[in-house]
Amino acid sequence: MEKLPEITYEELDRLNTLIDNIYGSHFTGYSPASLKRRVSRIMQLHKLSVFELRDRLTNNPVFFQQFLKDVTVNVTEMFRDPAFYKTLKEEVIPYMESFPKIKVWHAGCSTGEELYSFAILFKEANLYHRSFFYGTDINADVLEQAKDGIYELQKMKINAENYTQTGAPNTLSDYYTAKYEAASIHHALKENVFFSTHNLVTDGVFNEFQLISCRNVLIYFNLELQLKVIDLFYQSLANFGFLCLGAKETLRNEDLKRFKIVDKKNRIYQKIA
Structure with a gap:
């Protein structure tokens, strides 16, 4: 053989x-x-x-x-882990109302499904008009698909089930147009969205954010790089801004001196120092 x-x-x-x-x-x-x-x-x-x-x-x-x-890992879907989005809607987004302008960074955004999920939640909370969403990834090819916002219609069935489980007030089809075998995210959700390449290994702070999401990316880094990236996120967050990590990732005791646990199970933290 x-x-x-x-x-x-x-x-x-x-x-x-x-x-x-x-x-x-x-x-x-x-x-x-x-x-x-x-x-x-x-x-x-x-x-x-x-x-x-x-x-x-x-x-x-x-x-x-x-x-x-x-x-690079590009497995993603809209409203992945509905319980996370439910907590985001109930515990985090209401706090966002206190910020006159809201900047959201989705690091390691892949093809953009999760960033558009955030945009939908902010739209439903009437906060989209004063929010701006940055999606970054090391891979330029997946970012092109994210910019297009066009996905397989078959996958939208799974996305729609996830969305419903968040306690959504609408149906997911309200936010895309179906044509043949593809689903195109509505232009209204793309107006305040910007995608660009960013390497968490080598690149630094590029803005101040009220919310940063980086889910299921750090598990592929060694401990030294994990600590470096967490510090990058800390430096990039506004005071009392929120950090969302994946279910398999958590902050270490040393970092918890700088963050408050908002939801331990869904790995949502708030910068406090």
Whole structure:
């Protein structure tokens, strides 16, 4: 039986250096085990040796974009984890009314479904008109889909079920137009939305936000990078702003001196110091 290609940790380090030198974006700080597993899977899928993978990444920018898309995690859906959105609606959004202008950052937004979910909640709370939503990701390709706001109609059935479970007052179809097999998010939800590339590994603070969401991203980083990114979020939050993390992520005791727990189960925190 033919042995499947697999990358070693030493080869992975050299690959990180190569990518950093050529493209200026890299995976330093990602969990080595997770990164090794994903890169090995790409090698097996394309039947590439480490040497061949390095050659393609060096000479084929289009392949690099696909490589980046496959390595970074882009599993998402609208109103994913309805209990989280229910808490957001009941505990966080009412507090947002105290801010004259509201800036929301969705870090690691992937194809944009969760950012549009936030926009819908703010619309229903009559806060959209004074809110602005920033969606960022390391992957430029997924951001293009996020900007278009066009998704498979079949997936909207799952999204609609999630939305209903939040105790929604409307139906999700009120916010998109269905045509053939696609669903297009209404333009009114895109007016105050901006998508751009941002690398949590290397890039810094670019605004002051009342709400930051980064769900199920930090679990792919090592501890050092997790602490660095949490500090980035802290520096990017306005006083009494909110931080939303994924169900598998939590703040450590040292960070909890700077945040109040709003919802322990759904990992929602408020900056207090």
